[in-house]
Amino acid sequence: xxxxxxxxxxxxxxxxxxxxxxxxxxxxxxxxxxxxxxxxxxxxxxxxxxxxxxxxxxxxxxxxxxxxxxxxxxxxxxxxxxxxxxxxxxxxxxxxxxxxxxxxxxxxxxxxxxxxxxxxxxxxxxxxxxxxxxxxxxxxxxxxxxxxxxxxxxxxxxxxxxxxxxxxxxxxxxxxxxxxxxxxxxxxxxxxxxxxxxxxxxxxxxxxxxxxxxxxxxxxxxxxxxxxxxxxxxxxxxxxxxxxxxxxxxxxxxxxxxxxxxxxxxxxxxxxxxxxxxxxxxxxxxxxxxxxxxxxxxxxxxxxxxxxxxxxxxxxxxxxxxxxxxxxxxxxxxxxxxxxxxxxxxxxxxxxxxxxxxxxxxxxxxxxxxxxxxxxxxxxxxxxxxxxxxxxxxxxxxxxxxxxxxxxxxxxxxxxxxxxxxxxxxxxxxxxxxxxxxxxxxxxxxxxxxxxxxxxxxxxxxxxxxxxxxxxxxxxxxxxxxxxxxxxxxxxxxxxxxxxxxxxxxxxxxxxxxxxxxxxxxxxxxxxxxxxxxxxxxxxxxxxxx
Amino acid sequence: xxxxxxxxxxxxxxxxxxxxxxxxxxxxxxxxxxxxxxxxxxxxxxxxxxxxxxxxxxxxxxxxxxxxxxxxxxxxxxxxxxxxxxxxxxxxxxxxxxxxxxxxxxxxxxxxxxxxxxxxxxxxxxxxxxxxxxxxxxxxxxxxxxxxxxxxxxxxxxxxxxxxxxxxxxxxxxxxxxxxxxxxxxxxxxxxxxxxxxxxxxxxxxxxxxxxxxxxxxxxxxxxxxxxxxxxxxxxxxxxxxxxxxxxxxxxxxxxxxxxxxxxxxxxxxxxxxxxxxxxxxxxxxxxxxxxxxxxxxxxxxxxxxx
Numbered sequence: 054x055x056x057x058x059x060x061x062x063x064x065x066x067x068x069x070x071x072x073x074x075x076x077x078x079x080x081x082x083x084x085x086x087x088x089x090x091x092x093x094x095x096x097x098x099x100x101x102x103x104x105x106x107x108x109x110x111x112x113x114x115x116x117x118x119x120x121x122x123x124x125x126x127x128x129x130x131x132x133x134x135x136x137x138x139x140x141x142x143x144x145x146x147x148x149x150x151x152x153x154x155x156x157x158x159x160x161x162x163x164x165x166x167x168x169x170x171x172x173x174x175x176x177x178x179x180x181x182x183x184x185x186x187x188x189x190x191x192x193x194x195x196x197x198x199x200x201x202x203x204x205x206x207x208x209x210x211x212x213x214x215x216x217x218x219x220x221x222x223x224x225x226x227x228x229x230x231x232x233x234x235x236x237x238x239x240x241x242x243x244x245x246x247x248x249x250x251x252x253x254x255x256x257x258x259x260x261x262x263x264x265x266x267x268x269x270x271x272x273x274x275x276x277x278x279x280x281x282x283x284x285x286x287x288x289x290x291x292x293x294x295x296x297x298x299x300x301x302x303x304x305x306x307x308x309x310x311x312x313x314x315x316x317x318x319x320x321x322x323x324x325x326x327x328x329x330x331x332x333x334x335x336x337x338x339x340x341x342x343x344x345x346x347x348x349x350x351x352x353x354x355x356x357x358x359x360x361x362x363x364x365x366x367x368x369x370x371x372x373x374x375x376x377x378x379x380x381x382x383x384x385x386x387x388x389x390x391x392x393x394x395x396x397x398x399x400x401x402x403x404x405x406x407x408x409x410x411x412x413x414x415x416x417x418x419x420x421x422x423x424x425x426x427x428x429x430x431x432x433x434x435x436x437x438x439x440x441x442x443x444x445x446x447x448x449x450x451x452x453x454x455x456x457x458x459x460x461x462x463x464x465x466x467x468x469x470x471x472x473x474x475x476x477x478x479x480x481x482x483x484x485x486x487x488x489x490x491x492x493x494x495x496x497x498x499x500x501x502x503x504x505x506x507x508x509x510x511x512x513x514x515x516x517x518x519x520x521x522x523x524x525x526x527x528x529x530x531x532x533x534x535x536x537x538x539x540x541x542x543x544x545x546x547x548x549x550x551x552x553x554x555x556x557x558x559x560x561x562x563x564x565x566x567x568x569x570x571x572x573x574x575x576x577x578x579x580x581x582x583x584x585x586x587x588x589x590x591x592x593x594x595x596x597x598x599x
Numbered sequence: 600x601x602x603x604x605x606x607x608x609x610x611x612x613x614x615x616x617x618x619x620x621x622x623x624x625x626x627x628x629x630x631x632x633x634x635x636x637x638x639x640x641x642x643x644x645x646x647x648x649x650x651x652x653x654x655x656x657x658x659x660x661x662x663x664x665x666x667x668x669x670x671x672x673x674x675x676x677x678x679x680x681x682x683x684x685x686x687x688x689x690x691x692x693x694x695x696x697x698x699x700x701x702x703x704x705x706x707x708x709x710x711x712x713x714x715x716x717x718x719x720x721x722x723x724x725x726x727x728x729x730x731x732x733x734x735x736x737x738x739x740x741x742x743x744x745x746x747x748x749x750x751x752x753x754x755x756x757x758x759x760x761x762x763x764x765x766x767x768x769x770x771x772x773x774x775x776x777x778x779x780x781x782x783x784x785x786x787x788x789x790x791x792x793x794x795x796x797x798x799x800x801x802x803x804x805x806x807x808x809x810x811x812x813x814x815x816x817x818x819x820x821x822x823x824x825x826x827x828x829x830x831x832x833x834x835x836x837x838x839x840x841x842x843x844x845x846x847x848x849x850x851x852x853x854x855x856x857x858x859x860x861x862x863x864x865x866x867x868x869x870x871x872x873x874x875x876x877x878x879x880x881x882x883x884x885x886x887x888x889x890x891x892x893x894x895x896x897x898x899x900x901x902x903x904x905x906x
Contacts, residue, residue: 500608504781586655
C-alpha cells in the first residue's frame with residue numbers, strides 16, 4: 054500500500070533525532086509522554102517498595118519495623134502512590150501520547166507548557182525524595198491537623214511543598230488537554246464522534262483544573278500554620294482542625310475521580326475493540342463521565358461522618374454519594390452489554406479490562422456500604438476502607454493502566470509484547486490482587502483500624518493471606534517491566550493497526566511519525582464502527598477495512 | 600494463636616445488633632448485583648467468544664429504555680438502604696440522656712476515664728449491663744477516635760471541643776477499645792478495654808476503696824481555686840449570671856439567639872467567654888483558654904452541672 058510505503062520513509066518520533074537534548078528539550082507530546090512514563094515508573098516502584106515492607110511487617114502480629122519507621126512507610130506509600138503515580142499515571146502518559154493522535158492533531162495546544170509540566174513534576178519529586186531521605190513523614194498521606202502542624206516530628210513542610218509543586222504540573226497538563234480538546238479537533242471530529250478515552254481525559258482535566266488549586270491553598274495554609282504558628286487549624290489558638298479536613302477532602306475526593314475517570318476511558322476503548330462491537334450507549338457513557346465529574350465535588354463530607362460534622366450535613370453527603378454511584382453503575386452495565394453478541398477475543402489488554410470491570414464493581418459496591426451512614430460509623434478508618442479504595446485505585450486504575458499500556462504498546466514502540474507472558478501477568482494481577490485485598494474487608498468488619506503497626510494474634514491468618522497475595526501482586530507488576538523491555542529489541546514488529554481498531558491513532562504508522570499526520574485527517578464517522586458479523590470495520594477517517 | 604479464625608466480630612450492645620442487620624442486608628443486595636454483573640459477563644464471554652457459532656444478528660437496540668430501566672432500578676434499591684442507614688446514624692449520633700455519664704479524655708497514647716463518683720481509670724472502662732452510658736469525649740492534644748468494635752460505635756475526639764457518644768451494652772464481658780484515627784508514633788498502642796458488668800458487680804466496683812471525692816466535689820474545689828466563685832458565687836457583688844440550674848436550660852444570648860447549655864456550651868463559655876455573651880450581662884469575664892487542663896475542665900463542668 055502506498056501510504057505504508059510513504060510512512061516507512063518518514064522516520065518515527067523515536068528515531069527522528071537521537072541526541073540527549075532532543076529528548077530533554079523535546080516539544081513532541083509523544084516523547085514527553087515517554088518522559089512522564091519513566092518518571093512515574095520510578096515512583097511506582099518507590100511506592101511499591103514501601104507497600105512491600107508494610108505487608109511483610111504485617112505478616113506477624115508484632116512485625117520487625119519500629120513504629121516510627123512503619124508510620125513513615127505507610128505515609129510514603131500513600132503520598133507517592135497518590136500524587137506521583139496514580140494521578141499522573143494515565144493522563145500524563147497515555148493521555149499525553151494519544152489525545153492529539155485520537156483527535157487528528159499534530160501536537161497538544163501548548164507543547165512548551167507540556168514539557169514544563171514534566172520538569173515541574175520532577176522538581177516536586179526531588180523535593181519529596183529530599184523529605185523522605187532526610188527522615189520521612191509520619192502523618193499519613195492526609196496530613197491531618199493539628200497532628201501534622203504541632204505534634205509530628207517528620208519533614209511535613211518539605212512533603213507539603215512537594216505536593217504543592219506537584220499540583221502545578223497537574224494543572225499545566227490539564228489546561229493543555231482542555232484547550233487541545235476544544236481547539237485542535239480535526240475537521241469532522243465533532244464532540245459526539247470523540248473516542249470515549251478523549252471524553253474521559255477531558256472530564257478528568259476539568260476536575261483537575263477546579264480541584265487542584267484548592268489543594269494548593271490548603272497545603273499553603275498548612276505550611277503557614279506550621280512555620281509561622283498562625284493557628285488557623287490549631288484549636289489552642291481558636292482555629293478549627295475540621296476546617297483542614299473540609300478543605301483537604303474538597304480536593305481529595307474529586308482526586309479519586311481524577312484517578313478513575315481516565316481508567317474508565319481506557320477500558321471503554323479496550324472492551325469495544327476486543328468485542329468487535331460498538332460501545333453500548335455511547336451518549337450515556339459520555340454523560341456519565343461528565344456527571345461523575347460534577348457530582349464528585351459534592352461528596353467530600355463522606356470522609357468525615359465520624360469526625361463531628363453536623364448530623365444533617367452528613368445525611369446530605371451520604372445521599373450525594375449514593376447519587377454518584379448511578380453514573381458509575383450505568384458504565385458497568387454498558388460495558389457488560391457491549392459484550393453481548395460481540396465477537397470477543399481474550400488478548401492480554403482485554404483480560405486486564407474485564408478484570409477492571411469486576412474489581413471496579415466490587416470497589417463501587419463496597420463504596421455504597423461505606424456511604425451508608427450507620428455502617429460507616431463502624432467501618433471508617435478500618436481495613437474495610439483500605440480494601441474498598443484499593444479495589445478502586447489499584448484493582449481499577451492500575452489494571453486499566455496496564456491494560457492500556459499493553460493495548461497501545463505496539464503503537465508506542467512499533468513492537469508486539471509477548472502475548473502469552475502478558476496474559477499470564479494479567480491473570481496473575483487479578484489473582485494476586487483479590488488475595489491481597491479481599492481478606493482486608495473481613496479484617497475491617499472485625500474492627501482492625503488502619504495505620505496499626507501491631508494487631509491481636511487472632512487476626513494473623515487474614516493478614517498472612519493478604520501478605521501472600523501481595524507477593525503475587527509484586528511479581529505480576531515486575532513481570533511487565535521485564536518482558537516489555539525485552540520486546541523493545543526482540544519483539545515482533547507491529548504494523549500500523551495490529552488490533553484492527555477504528556481510532557485515528559491506528560491510521561498512522563507505528564511508532565507514529567514526528568508530527569503525527571502528514572495531512573490532517575478528515576473525520577466522517579463516530580468512533581466504534583465495528584461490524585461484528587463479518588469482522589470488518591470503518592476507521593474514523595472513513596476508510597473501510599475488510 | 601487460637602485454633603479458629605475469626606470471621607465475624609463480637610456483638611455486645613443494642614447498636615451492634617442494629618448495625619449487623621443493616622450490614623447483612625446491604626451485603627445481600629451487593630452480592631446480588633455482583634452475581635448479576637459477573638454472570639452476564641461470564642455468559643457473554645463464553646457464548647460470544649470469537650469463532651463461536653452463536654448468532655450475532657439483532658443486537659440490543661433499545662438503548663434509552665435499557666439505560667433508564669437499570670438506572671432507576673439500582674437507584675430505588677439503594678435509596679432504601681440510604682434511608683435505613685441514615686435513620687440508624689441519627690439514632691446513634693444524637694445521644695439520649697444517659698443513665699450514667701462518663702468523661703473520656705484522649706491523649707497520646709491513652710484513654711483516661713472519669714466517672715461521676717470520682718473514680719478514675721486509664722485504658723479501662725467499667726460499665727453496667729443494660730444501662731445507657733453516655734460518654735463525653737475530649738482530647739488533650741491531637742485528633743483521636745474512640746472506637747468499640749463490639750458495640751459498632753465510633754466517634755472522633757477532636758481537641759478544642761466536646762463530642763458525645765453512647766451505648767447500651769447487652770452482654771457482660773470485656774471488649775477492646777481502640778483509637779482509630781492516626782495520632783502519632785504509638786497510635787496502635789492506644790487501646791483499652793470496656794468491662795461490662797452485672798449491676799451488683801458494678802455497684803461493688805464503684806464502692807471499691809481508694810476512690811476519693813466525686814467529680815463534682817473535686818470540681819467545686821477547682822471552682823474556688825480558679826476564682827470562678829468570686830463572681831458566680833452566691834455572695835458575689837459582681838453582676839454575673841447565676842449558674843444554678845444552668846445545665847440543660849436554654850440560654851438567651853446578647854445577639855438574640857438562644858443556645859442549649861450542654862457540656863460543649865459550658866466549655867466554650869469558660870474558655871472563650873467573649874464569643875457567647877449572655878443577654879443582660881456585661882462581657883467582663885476573662886478567657887481561661889490555655890489555663891485549665893482538660894481533666895480539671897471536666898471536673899469544673901461536672902460541678903456546674905450539679906448546681
